[in-house]
Amino acid sequence: MHLRHFLIRTAIPSLAFALPALVGCGGTEPATPDQPGQEELLAPPEAGKGVQFKMVTKLDAGTEGEHCMFVQAPAEGLFVSRDEVRYSKGSHHFLLYQTSYEEIPTQKEDGTVVDTSGVFDCSDGATNGWAVEKLVAGSQNADGESMLRFPEGVAMKVRPGAVLLMNAHYINASMKTIEPEVRVNLYTVPEAEVKTEGDILFLYNPFIHVGAQAEGRARMRCPVHKDITIANVQSHMHARGVGYAASIEGKAEPFYTSTEWENVTVKDFGEGLQVKAGERFDYWCDYSNAQAKDVFQGPRSTDEMCMLIGSYYPADPATSNCLAEPSSPNTPNFLGGEWVGNGQATCAESFACVQQALNGGGLEAMTPCVTNSAEAVSREFSDALRCFFKIGPGQDPAMICKTEFEACLAK
Structure with a gap:
């Protein structure tokens, strides 16, 4: 595939x-x-x-x-x-x-x-x-x-x-x-009592890698396309999850933190947490892996997850699903994400890693390319990855993604 x-x-x-x-x-x-x-x-x-x-x-x-x-x-x-x-x-x-x-x-x-x-x-x-x-x-x-x-x-x-x-x-x-x-x-x-339609934030980071007997972090930013009010939020991790925080990018204090992967606290915001259009969610999961093998994202208890979930209003599917383009509701749901690494690799080095991973590997093979990238290149690297993921069969990535690739190679 x-x-x-x-x-x-x-x-x-x-x-x-x-x-x-x-x-x-x-x-x-x-x-x-x-x-x-x-x-x-x-x-x-x-x-x-x-x-x-x-x-x-x-x-x-x-x-x-x-x-x-x-x-x-x-x-x-x-x-x-x-x-x-x-x-x-x-x-x-x-x-x-x-x-x-x-x-x-x-x-x-x-x-x-x-x-x-x-x-x-x-x-x-x-x-x-x-x-x-x-x-x-x-x-x-x-x-x-x-x-x-x-x-x-x-x-x-x-x-x-x-x-x-x-x-x-x-x-x-x-x-x-x-x-x-x-x-x-x-x-x-009753419908007559409804003034505003609500929805659920369901943000999912597909790039998780925790080395054998090591610690790791998965971090993602997602755009908010309309002014919204958050009623409640909660985290979701699996058994290696030891820390979690969610914030609005640029703000000092997280609006939610947790250290639990079971019996997770649901934080209620009372009158609501206001988030403006143009702001971005910035959330991350910290892991500690005592096993003698690497752990990646996946649905099993032996895998890991990193999610931000919460009730909010008014409903906006693009914000609910971390879409890059609100006008394209059928876009895969994580493609608006900016994936933030915690390593030192430049954007050029990270994308070269992705290209090498494509020679026979899949999602797991390329995930360390993301998590080992430097935070400073997260925007350019994510833009290049997003463009690459979206091109259709028969299209030339070098032509379609020329602007994104050049920006990445410069970092």
Whole structure:
């Protein structure tokens, strides 16, 4: 697979490991305890105040995986003011996406047939091959705060009858098969009460490299295209994550910090954190790797992630997904990023490293080229990479990206 296509496929976190056979059930039916006398995992919203979706599956002993299921929003649509997520032992995080489908699909965009009648194996990436539009809800805390929460007058719009994609990450460290369950409540308000449409920031850095028995940092800046107000934020890392900070570029104090990768704190900004158009998010993750092998980005617990997630308003897809060009909503979601290295390599040296990595390597081969670059060349290096990733088949990078390459070589 060509590197550019590989990067596009992995722009939204994906999965690359095999899973056991799985079974499941779900939907919007009233929830019932799994066993007599067992407490209900999460009661659904009161009638007329929201909906609940649930997913139940099986996970063999000593395995890890991501499972998915399609469900449909009510025919009248939804205006969601907050979410609530609960999951049983074995789940690590849960995400709910809105797709562009009007009916539950039975094949991917490339024609690959998938049995989507219930829970299915999404080991090639939860969103890979499906027409995903945006994130609607989610949580990385089994019984704590989740992702979506807006003040009065703000809500996220879910299209009438929209097909939604449920995705959960499971880890079964036990010696027996488990049947993990996830439930999500979407609490709604009448459309007449909604003055502003909200959305979720979902920023993902694909360039993470932590050397064997070493420390490392992944850092990325993303543009804000419109004036927005942030209601809450949280970080997302895996087990080697030891530090996190998010700030507005140029401001001395971070607006969010954390040292946790589990039971992550969700910071609520009360009246909201104001961010102006033209400013940029600057966030980073610090890692400590005790293993005898290098660690890169990826969906498994043995991989790493670095994300900035939060509720904000008014909705702006370009800001939500770190797009470089607001007029091009189909651009891969990380291409507006400026990737900031923590090494000493010049831009010319870093791009030469990328060219060498292309001779048989993929994302992992070129990631150290990014993380070892000097902070001072991050803008020029990122511009050159972005242009290279975006060129189409048959186009000459030397011609299309001449300006960006020359600026990089000068640094």
